[in-house]
Amino acid sequence: MKIISLEQASHVAKLAELELSSDELDKITSQLDDILGHVAKINEADTEGVRPTSHTLDTNNVLREDTVKDSLSQEDALKNAPQQSGGGFLVPKID
Amino acid sequence: MNKYMNNNTGEMAKYEAVIGLETHVELSTNTKMFCGCALSFGAEPNTRTCPVCLGLPGTLPVINSKAVQFAIKTALALNCSINKSSIFHRKNYFYADMPKNYQISQYNRPLASNGFLDVDMGSYVRRVGITRVHMEEDTGKLIHTGSSGRISESDASIVDYNRAGTPLIEIVTEPDIRTPAEAKEYLIALRNIILYLDVSDCSMEQGSLRCDANISLKPAGAKSMGTKTEIKNLNSFRFIQRGLEYEYKRQAGLLEEGKKVLQQTRHYDHLTDTTSALRLKEEAHDYRYFPDPDLVPLIMDKDAVQDIKREIPELPGEKIKRYLEVFGLPDETARLIASDKDTAQYFDRCANILGPGKLKAAANWITGDFAAYLNKESLKIKQSGISAESLCSLIEMIEGGRISSKIAKSVFEEMAQSKKEPQDIIMEHNLEQVSDEGELSKIIDEVIAANDEVVQQVKDGKDKAIGFLIGQVMAKTKGKANPALVNGIMSKKLKK
Numbered sequence: 001m002k003i004i005s006l007e008q009a010s011h012v013a014k015l016a017e018l019e020l021s022s023d024e025l026d027k028i029t030s031q032l033d034d035i036l037g038h039v040a041k042i043n044e045a046d047t048e049g050v051r052p053t054s055h056t057l058d059t060n061n062v063l064r065e066d067t068v069k070d071s072l073s074q075e076d077a078l079k080n081a082p083q084q085s086g087g088g089f090l091v092p093k094i095d
Numbered sequence: 096m097n098k099y100m101n102n103n104t105g106e107m108a109k110y111e112a113v114i115g116l117e118t119h120v121e122l123s124t125n126t127k128m129f130c131g132c133a134l135s136f137g138a139e140p141n142t143r144t145c146p147v148c149l150g151l152p153g154t155l156p157v158i159n160s161k162a163v164q165f166a167i168k169t170a171l172a173l174n175c176s177i178n179k180s181s182i183f184h185r186k187n188y189f190y191a192d193m194p195k196n197y198q199i200s201q202y203n204r205p206l207a208s209n210g211f212l213d214v215d216m217g218s219y220v221r222r223v224g225i226t227r228v229h230m231e232e233d234t235g236k237l238i239h240t241g242s243s244g245r246i247s248e249s250d251a252s253i254v255d256y257n258r259a260g261t262p263l264i265e266i267v268t269e270p271d272i273r274t275p276a277e278a279k280e281y282l283i284a285l286r287n288i289i290l291y292l293d294v295s296d297c298s299m300e301q302g303s304l305r306c307d308a309n310i311s312l313k314p315a316g317a318k319s320m321g322t323k324t325e326i327k328n329l330n331s332f333r334f335i336q337r338g339l340e341y342e343y344k345r346q347a348g349l350l351e352e353g354k355k356v357l358q359q360t361r362h363y364d365h366l367t368d369t370t371s372a373l374r375l376k377e378e379a380h381d382y383r384y385f386p387d388p389d390l391v392p393l394i395m396d397k398d399a400v401q402d403i404k405r406e407i408p409e410l411p412g413e414k415i416k417r418y419l420e421v422f423g424l425p426d427e428t429a430r431l432i433a434s435d436k437d438t439a440q441y442f443d444r445c446a447n448i449l450g451p452g453k454l455k456a457a458a459n460w461i462t463g464d465f466a467a468y469l470n471k472e473s474l475k476i477k478q479s480g481i482s483a484e485s486l487c488s489l490i491e492m493i494e495g496g497r498i499s500s501k502i503a504k505s506v507f508e509e510m511a512q513s514k515k516e517p518q519d520i521i522m523e524h525n526l527e528q529v530s531d532e533g534e535l536s537k538i539i540d541e542v543i544a545a546n547d548e549v550v551q552q553v554k555d556g557k558d559k560a561i562g563f564l565i566g567q568v569m570a571k572t573k574g575k576a577n578p579a580l581v582n583g584i585m586s587k588k589l590k591k
Contacts, residue, residue: 015381017189054182054204054386060394066124066161069131069145077141077149077256087140088238088253091191 003036004029110312110347113320114272114339118285120264120295121233121303122165127260128232129156129199136301140255148260150195155389158183162230162262163393165294166206167403169264170228172288172410175210177400182392183230184384191254192234200265202384205229206393212268212288213412214281221277224269233261270309270320275339279332282306287411291436299330306330308339311356312346321346322356326370328363338363342370414439422446424458431462437476444483449490456490464504468511480514489517497521498528501574530577532584535568538576539585542567553589561585 009029013020020028071077074087083090126133130147147154167177184202210225235256266285272278286297286304297304311323326342329335341363346356361370409417411433418429432442438461445457461476465486469479489510493503498521509520521527529535542564543550552560561582568581 011381015187015189015383055388055391057391060180060392062157062391063160063163064131064157066126066159067131068125068133071132071143071145072149074139074141077144080151085240085251085253087142088255089141089191091237091252091254093250093252 002033003040004032108315110343110350111315111317112273112275112339112343113270113311113313113323114275114278115270115309116266116268116272116278116281117307117309118266118282119233119305120169120266120289120297122162122262122264123293123295123303124159124161124165124262126159126161128159128162128230128262129260132260134261135257136303138257140253141257143257144259148194149256150193156199156387158390158393159262163206164403165262165292166228166230166264167395167400168292168407169266169289169294170207170210171400171404172292172407173210173212173225173228173266173285175207175225175228177207177395178204179396180204180392180394181206181229183387183390185387186231186382186384188382191252192237192259194235194256194259198232198234199387199390200231200384201229206264212281212284214277214284215412216277216280221272221281223271223277223281226267226269228264228266231263231265233258233263235259270311275336275343278308278339279336282335283332284411287434287436291408291410293436299332302330306335308335308342310339310342310346312343312350321350322358324356324358324370325360326363327360327373331365334363334365337365337368338370341368345370411439418458422451422454422458424455428458428462431466432458435476441476441483445487445490448483448487453490453494456494457486460486460490460507464507468507472511479511481510485510485516492517492521496528496530496577498526499574499576499578502526502528526575528577529572529575530580532580535572535576535580536584538568538571539564539581539588542571543585543588550589561589 006025006029009032010020010025012032013025013028078084078087078089081089121134124134127148130145132143132145132148135143147156170177181201182204183199185197186200186202187197189196205227207228208226210228212223212225214221214223235254236258238253238255240251240253268281272281289295289297289304295303299305306329308326308329309323310326311321313319313321324342324346326338329338342361349356357372359372362373363370414433415429418424418432419426422429424432431438433439442457442461445461446454449457465476465479465481468474469476489503489506492498493500498506506517506520506526509515510517513520515523546564546567549560549563553564564585565578565581568576568585569578
């Protein structure tokens with residue numbers, strides 16, 4: 001059963017900023033298709049009268065008070081940045 | 096304004112504009128939407144971040160309860176129904192303004208929906224439907240390096256995540272707006288309500304109130320909708336109107352030539368007063384929303400919503416109504432006062448002190464000399480240093496005949512300068528109005544004796560000449576003589 005087409009897989013790869021060779025794309029498409037086929041089994045479950053759920057935890061309204069906590073120093077905030085400039089993260093041109 | 100546009104004179108336009116607005120408002124909470132970092136505009140870059148808002152692995156967002164309250168308050172003021180259950184979604188995209196590669200937003204189960212805002216256009220009221228009010232987090236800021244600062248000409252960008260995670264509400268209207276002027280008035284009214292609610296500073300310069308507009312044209316009276324464009328970068332009331340006017344003209348021109356309007360996102364440039372198409376990747380709008388597994392649903396019970404509803408103050412529309420119907424203020428004065436929350440509060444305090452008989456005098460001062468002074472000094476009423484109590488005692492002195500209204504103006508000026516109480520200024524400069532008939536009579540006799548010629552003119556029936564004589568009395572008393580009394584005594588003496 002084909003659930004995902006080559007075009008759809010290519011689109012998803014683009015959205016994920018992945019550059020795939022056509023061999024890789026073939027392979028990924030078939031792997032994604034297997035995964036989706038497996039997950040599709042869930043559609044066989046009888047959901048008649050079951051309310052849609054957005055979360056597996058049976059809890060809601062987890063909120064916090066609007067109280068200020070310490071932030072990181074600029075130095076710590078930038079520690080993982082491969083490149084920085086003027087206190088900011090330096091990133092390549094975005095097009 | 097151009098030949099295609101309805102210019103409010105009742106002339107039928109060839110094309111009717113269909114406009115909808117999306118407004119983002121940064122909430123003035125102490126902390127961000129999902130973490131305890133402080134909000135602060137203009138702080139050193141990346142000094143208001145933490146592992147949560149930097150999107151570091153293993154962190155979890157926790158919703159700011161104050162932001163939820165502020166959002167509900169706003170939604171209620173816009174006549175929305177608060178949805179019993181709402182959830183947060185991830186809006187996925189790759190851009191360095193969000194370190195997580197997604198923005199937490201709301202999608203198919205927003206906080207509130209189905210409201211409206213009545214926009215007063217003077218000669219008519221436009222009811223603008225509010226489709227939804229939802230919550231989300233703001234993005235970081237990118238500074239594009241290179242001389243022009245434009246994305247297309249830069250080779251790198253510097254990212255500051257101080258703003259990332261700031262609580263935002265997005266307010267989406269129905270496509271109910273019909274003219275660029277209505278769009279502007281809608282935004283002014285929306286901003287004023289939010290300022291009354293005290294949930295945002297709504298500064299368009301600092302970007303805490305931002306607006307995108309969707310506009311399409313259709314032949315007047317037609318039911319079907321045209322192709323719409325979205326205009327971005329409309330960051331002032333004037334630009335909203337100008338950008339939409341330009342876009343109306345552009346689309347009408349295309350339709351006149353039988354060309355198609357392309358569905359585009361366009362950027363408004365206030366320097367050229369035009370819009371131009373933004374080049375966006377075709378897949379840029381595929382955000383693949385899905386419920387954020389890190390956040391559990393928000394359930395709003397009726398009592399909690401009622402509690403928030405009780406906190407909503409009297410809003411501008413209700414204030415204007417009260418000023419007109421209860422206080423009997425002129426329409427323009429009522430609107431002027433209600434258009435600024437602090438001014439309205441100031442006036443309400445004065446009205447309270449002075450009572451119904453004298454509150455109109457307060458309205459006149461506040462919209463007249465006081466407003467002129469604030470305007471001249473570029474001050475807000477709160478910064479004036481003149482308390483409502485001081486202004487009221489000045490008004491009481493005028494109404495009670497202790498000082499003339501002319502003297503009152505200079506007393507007011509000194510109050511503004513020295514922040515002294517009017518009482519003290521009057522004592523200090525001996526400005527109290529002279530209402531002693533004996534004293535005035537004496538001065539009037541002197542003036543009559545010294546101006547034979549003018550006196551004769553008055554006696555010959557030239558009534559206007561009496562003004563000169565009264566002026567002389569005012570000059571002799573340095574403006575302190577009670578003018579009504581002087582007029583009375585003078586007339587009596589001259590008729591003898």
